[in-house]
Amino acid sequence: xxEDTAAQDAAREQAAxxxxxxxxxxxxxxxxVVGLFYVFMxxxxxxxxxxxxxxxxxxxxxxxTDRPIRVKGNVAPGSYRTTEGSTVHRFAIIGKAxxxxxxxxxxxxxxxxxxxxxxxxxxxxxxxGTLVATEVIAKCPSKYEGGLSPEARKHLEATGxxxxxxxxxxx
Amino acid sequence: MIDTNAIGSFLxxxxxxxxxxxxxxxxxxxxxxxxxxxxxxxxxxxxxxxILVCASFLLANAFITHDYANKYVxxxxxxxxxxxxxxxxxxxxxxxxxxxWSLVLAVCTAIVxxxxxxxxxxxxxxxxxxxxxxxxxxxxxxxxxxxxFERFLINEPPINGRGLEPLLQNPAxxxxxxxxxxxxxxxxxxxxxxxxxxxxxxxxxxxxxTTRGYAVISWGLLSVGNLFGGMWAYQELGWGGxxxxxxxxxxxxxPWIVATAYLHSVMxxxxxxxxxxxxxxxxxFTFFLTIFGTFLTRSGLIDSxxxxxxxxxxxxxxxxxxxxxxxSLMLLAWRVLDGTLRGGRDNATIDDPQAKALFEGPGKWxxxxxxFLCSVAAIVLWPAMAFVRADGSLPMDLFVxxxxxxxxxxxxPAVAVALRWRMDAKAGITDGGGVDxxxxxxxxxxxxxxxxxxxxxxxxFGTIGEKISAFLWQETKYTAPWFNAWMVPGGLxxxxxxxxxxxxxxxKMTRKSFMRNFLVPxxxxxxGTAALYFGDVYHLKTHVANTDIPIGEVPLGRLPLVAExxxxxxxxxxxxxxxxxxxMVWEFLRGARVRSRSTGEGYFTALTRLTAKQKxxxxxxxxxxxxxGLFLGFIGTGLKTEQDLTFNAVGETHVLEDKVLEFTGxxxxxxxxxxxxxxxxxxxxxxxxxxxGEFIAELWPSRRNYHGANVKMSRxxxxxxxxxxxxxxxxxxxxxxxxxxxxxxxMAHYNPMILHMWIGGAILLFGVVFAVWPExxxxxxxxxxRRRRRKSVVEGAPAAQPLARAxxx
Numbered sequence: 001x002x003e004d005t006a007a008q009d010a011a012r013e014q015a016a017x018x019x020x021x022x023x024x025x026x027x028x029x030x031x032x033v034v035g036l037f038y039v040f041m042x043x044x045x046x047x048x049x050x051x052x053x054x055x056x057x058x059x060x061x062x063x064x065t066d067r068p069i070r071v072k073g074n075v076a077p078g079s080y081r082t083t084e085g086s087t088v089h090r091f092a093i094i095g096k097a098x099x100x101x102x103x104x105x106x107x108x109x110x111x112x113x114x115x116x117x118x119x120x121x122x123x124x125x126x127x128x129g130t131l132v133a134t135e136v137i138a139k140c141p142s143k144y145e146g147g148l149s150p151e152a153r154k155h156l157e158a159t160g161x162x163x164x165x166x167x168x169x170x171x
Numbered sequence: 172m173i174d175t176n177a178i179g180s181f182l183x184x185x186x187x188x189x190x191x192x193x194x195x196x197x198x199x200x201x202x203x204x205x206x207x208x209x210x211x212x213x214x215x216x217x218x219x220x221x222i223l224v225c226a227s228f229l230l231a232n233a234f235i236t237h238d239y240a241n242k243y244v245x246x247x248x249x250x251x252x253x254x255x256x257x258x259x260x261x262x263x264x265x266x267x268x269x270x271x272w273s274l275v276l277a278v279c280t281a282i283v284x285x286x287x288x289x290x291x292x293x294x295x296x297x298x299x300x301x302x303x304x305x306x307x308x309x310x311x312x313x314x315x316x317x318x319x320f321e322r323f324l325i326n327e328p329p330i331n332g333r334g335l336e337p338l339l340q341n342p343a344x345x346x347x348x349x350x351x352x353x354x355x356x357x358x359x360x361x362x363x364x365x366x367x368x369x370x371x372x373x374x375x376x377x378x379x380x381t382t383r384g385y386a387v388i389s390w391g392l393l394s395v396g397n398l399f400g401g402m403w404a405y406q407e408l409g410w411g412g413x414x415x416x417x418x419x420x421x422x423x424x425x426p427w428i429v430a431t432a433y434l435h436s437v438m439x440x441x442x443x444x445x446x447x448x449x450x451x452x453x454x455x456f457t458f459f460l461t462i463f464g465t466f467l468t469r470s471g472l473i474d475s476x477x478x479x480x481x482x483x484x485x486x487x488x489x490x491x492x493x494x495x496x497x498x499s500l501m502l503l504a505w506r507v508l509d510g511t512l513r514g515g516r517d518n519a520t521i522d523d524p525q526a527k528a529l530f531e532g533p534g535k536w537x538x539x540x541x542x543f544l545c546s547v548a549a550i551v552l553w554p555a556m557a558f559v560r561a562d563g564s565l566p567m568d569l570f571v572x573x574x575x576x577x578x579x580x581x582x583x584p585a586v587a588v589a590l591r592w593r594m595d596a597k598a599g600i601t602d603g604g605g606v607d608x609x610x611x612x613x614x615x616x617x618x619x620x621x622x623x624x625x626x627x628x629x630x631x632f633g634t635i636g637e638k639i640s641a642f643l644w645q646e647t648k649y650t651a652p653w654f655n656a657w658m659v660p661g662g663l664x665x666x667x668x669x670x671x672x673x674x675x676x677x678x679k680m681t682r683k684s685f686m687r688n689f690l691v692p693x694x695x696x697x698x699g700t701a702a703l704y705f706g707d708v709y710h711l712k713t714h715v716a717n718t719d720i721p722i723g724e725v726p727l728g729r730l731p732l733v734a735e736x737x738x739x740x741x742x743x744x745x746x747x748x749x750x751x752x753x754x755m756v757w758e759f760l761r762g763a764r765v766r767s768r769s770t771g772e773g774y775f776t777a778l779t780r781l782t783a784k785q786k787x788x789x790x791x792x793x794x795x796x797x798x799x800g801l802f803l804g805f806i807g808t809g810l811k812t813e814q815d816l817t818f819n820a821v822g823e824t825h826v827l828e829d830k831v832l833e834f835t836g837x838x839x840x841x842x843x844x845x846x847x848x849x850x851x852x853x854x855x856x857x858x859x860x861x862x863x864g865e866f867i868a869e870l871w872p873s874r875r876n877y878h879g880a881n882v883k884m885s886r887x888x889x890x891x892x893x894x895x896x897x898x899x900x901x902x903x904x905x906x907x908x909x910x911x912x913x914x915x916x917x918m919a920h921y922n923p924m925i926l927h928m929w930i931g932g933a934i935l936l937f938g939v940v941f942a943v944w945p946e947x948x949x950x951x952x953x954x955x956x957r958r959r960r961r962k963s964v965v966e967g968a969p970a971a972q973p974l975a976r977a978x979x980x
Contacts, residue, residue, distance in 0.1 A: 042728015048647040070648055
């Protein structure tokens with residue numbers, strides 16, 4: 001009789017232990033998930049490149065100087081300067097407002113870069129407001145069909161035309 | 172003259188009618204258990220296949236015969252294109268892609284109907300309803316928004332077309348879109364069977380066994396499609412890489428990840444009867460992601476380098492996504508709550524009074540009311556968004572709906588399962604068991620699944636994060652470094668699990684078996700990695716020495732982004748690749764040895780017979796070997812070097828890694844489509860003392876000037892040239908040139924182990940084909956013929972009895 005209860009006790013103890021182990025495992029797993037999520041959200045807010053229009057970037061006072069940003073705008077006419085044989089390019093980008101943002105870029109310019117064109121510049125904004133670029137992406141109007149800007153699309157629709165190349169593209 | 176475009180258009184319209192008929196016939200037929208109606212539905216399925224094959228033939232023919240009265244043909248082809256690019260132009264645009272989608276789905280449907288003519292009879296009508304419903308959606312979309320047979324309204328067609336974008340004129344691009352699209356479509360079949368199994372309360376694995384082949388093929392097509400996409404980017408875009416974490420690439424990568432998870436977790440269900448709900452979830456979610464991917468690439472919601480179709484189909488896809496989400500999740504939740512999907516080997520539904528009370532007793536309406544309210548909320552939500560939106564721009568509220576859908580996919584199943592567990596705990600029902608120990612085969616599969624789903628979460632967030640962040644903090648673009656910070660360690664963990672999996676037994680691993688199985692591969696992988704490290708291959712020592720984890724210097728969230736871990740990752744990657752490679756090859760050899768000992772066959776005979784007998788298993792192992800190769804390529808991208816070299820005179824030399832490049836002049840070539848300037852280089856091996864060694868090969872990067880039929884299309888492209896070498900490829904693009912002064916500027920890349928990657932891809936493809944290769948004996952046509960013959964001998968009756976098929980199980 002007593003042996004039986006002893007065995008039962010042992011079994012119960014083991015079951016309780018297993019239960020305890022399961023619970024600990026669950027807590028550890030949950031902690032790991034929460035920790036991972038915390039770091040992930042951190043990387044989501046801290047990482048990546050802030051994307052802004054020129055006007056927004058010029059007006060903003062909160063961009064840290066080491067924060068990679070991506071600024072979209074048009075190359076200001078008459079602002080492009082470079083010397084023969086040098087890879088340093090200087091130009092300014094403007095948006096709808098008057099204020100321009102000076103850009104310094106050391107590297108190979110894309111073929112389609114030209115004054116007046118829309119560009120996206122990646123880089124960091126220094127204290128004096130200059131954007132030190134790591135990459136310049138120029139949009140080529142004929143490169144891909146169907147890549148109409150929303151403004152152009154609106155204009156076409158307002159004037160009653162159907163945008164050409166609407167069914168363009170594909171994989 | 173016959174107007175083929177009008178016929179094509181007519182066929183599409185007829186297709187809609189047939190598809191809708193098939194849906195209705197199957198639905199009503201199943202409801203009334205009317206065999207004739209169900210057969211009618213099946214035949215409509217065959218008919219639709221015929222219709223779409225004809226229509227596709229007409230479109231292909233229009234391309235080949237340069238029928239520029241057709242808008243689509245005029246837009247995507249011209250007279251100069253060779254025939255293979257004319258065929259590729261079929262799916263060059265939106266309308267054609269949809270057409271191709273429909274065609275493949277129709278062929279799939281026909282195969283499904285034929286394969287299941289003698290099995291799964293009870294759920295087939297529901298399967299057909301789903302397949303034909305999808306078909307109807309795409310046909311309507313085509314007819315209303317993007318008809319490939321649309322004609323110019325004026326009578327005189329253009330003399331020449333506008334041509335296919337030169338960037339897309341690449342052999343890899345001929346294969347990439349059809350493989351991805353077919354991969355998407357093949358997954359419709361597992362989805363349809365999953366839905367049918369859920370509706371008809373199937374607990375058994377029949378639907379999984381029936382659709383296994385489709386899932387594997389779909390996975391294989393997606394893998395190959397993504398590889399071809401990478402190959403295209405590598406060859407054509409000239410930046411020396413193959414994957415840029417672009418939204419369009421991610422769109423086809425996400426369903427692939429979830430499908431991978433499914434292919435593994437399904438084994439736990441077959442073996443242990445666990446994870447039923449999870450498997451259903453994975454299938455439904457994979458299908459959702461295929462549609463989500465299409466939506467992403469079609470709607471132009473997220474700006475991508477591959478800015479393709481910005482068109483009006485986005486709205487349709489949002490409706491489809493919403494419908495899929497609500498339908499799938501409600502069905503799944505319902506079956507979870509009524510206890511059909513409980514774990515356990517036993518295939519009978521556990522009798523559960525509480526579930527009965529919820530769905531069948533007086534409380535029956537609770538479930539239905541919930542479902543009804545959800546649907547109403549969803550349907551009302553979308554128009555309501557129109558009032559909420561600030562500037563009248565459509566994409567944003569489309570996006571909100573999609574976001575809600577994604578949220579539902581995360582929360583919905585979790586809530587249902589939690590409720591079920593609570594109900595079970597109260598009623599004292601224990602389900603059929605669980606994973607006992609993480610150190611078991613099922614434990615590894617489980618980890619692999621969790622990891623894969625986590626990776627999907629990362630890719631998903633990175634892809635649509637720019638919209639989410641615009642809501643919550645500051646619009647942020649997530650680019651390659653951000654993705655790599657998460658995906659590289661995730662991928663490495665996956666690689667390690669891949670190696671560990673086959674070594675761990677089911678249920679539980681003992682210490683003895685651990686020692687026996689792990690010792691040799693661990694030692695070999697360690698020796699291999701150490702050899703690479705001490706040999707300082709690819710400057711591993713420098714990379715490892717550069718390791719820097721600035722704990723405490725940057726915010727915790729920034730840490731994964733700024734930590735310099737290339738060296739550590741490379742070492743881990745090599746270790747994992749060696750481990751996986753050895754384990755997988757050893758599996759083959761060990762199996763063959765065991766078999767040859769027990770049967771007395773020769774070693775080689777034993778190997779072929781063994782693998783032929785367990786195609787799925789050994790095909791899977793082959794795929795893993797392919798993956799080890801792919802990972803070598805991935806490691807290589809971390810170890811690559813890239814140099815901007817300017818040559819100012821013929822004979823000038825520059826050093827790239829262990830190679831010397833010597834400029835030898837220019838060459839030109841002209842043909843119908845373009846004129847091309849080549850810069851010529853001789854590439855020599857560089858000796859350890861810095862002197863120029865033996866000649867390896869010539870390198871001719873070039874710039875092409877396309878004439879183009881349309882002046883607007885005429886443009887310059889840079890064509891790379893590459894030398895394939897075992898250790899690492901030399902890859903160069905011509906950035907600028909002044910042929911008159913014999914000056915050339917090139918971007919030269921040294922890409923380690925890229926060759927291993929492509930070979931790995933080929934092995935992967937071979938593994939997939941091997942795994943799904945049909946068994947000779949089970950070949951349906953022969954088997955059916957044999958059966959019929961046997962039957963007619965026995966009964967002396969005529970072989971064919973079509974209506975006998977209508978009898979239900």
